[in-house]
Amino acid sequence: MENTRELFQVMTRRFGLLNKNCCSAGGCDISLIQSHILYEVDHQHKPSMQQIADTLGTDITTFSRQVQSLVKMNLVKKTPDPDDRRISILSLTTEGKFIATTIDEQMNSFLNEVFSHMNEFEKETVFRSIKLLNNAMAKSNVCCGTISG
Structure with missing residues (x-):
């Protein structure tokens, strides 16, 4: 049996998920969490701060700091919800x-x-496997939170 944790450790490193900045675009260094926030704000319809924090599984305090830095970088805009001014729309x-x-x-x-280093069958296998893994993780009651012993 292969060492499952090692497989994920190597994949995490190769994806660059341990790097302080995941990408540089338009002269901005963007952290991984900031990249995720930009992606979700772009792909959700008029999301609130809480919706994006919930989607990313981050606590609202950490999330608020990240959003503030994106506002300062002039990448994200916070607007009060016209129906409930306590809610900020991103x-x-x-x-x-x-x-x-x-x-x-x-x-x-x-x-x-x-993926150019794989044939069609291998690509399909990887995509199907990632979907299976994502579905299993969604059903897990220990996934996506802090792992404690």
Whole structure:
């Protein structure tokens, strides 16, 4: 039996998930969490701060700090919800949309290059396996939180 943890450790390193900054776009260094925030704000319809924090599984305090840094970088805009002013709606600025699109293109280019080393059957196997793993993780009651012993 292969060492499962080692497989994930190696994949994490090769994906660059341990790097302080995941990408650089438009002269901005973007951290992994910031990249995820930009992606979710871009792909959800008028999301609130809480919705994105929940999607990413981060606590609201850490999330708020990250959003503040993206606001300072002029990539994200916070607007009070017209129906409930306690809720902030997030949107991308023009520059934020450019950065999100650039990161998307960089990631797609990276993944296309990686998958170019596989035949169609191997690619399909990997995609099917990742879907199975994502579904199993969604059903797990210990996934996505802090692992404690």
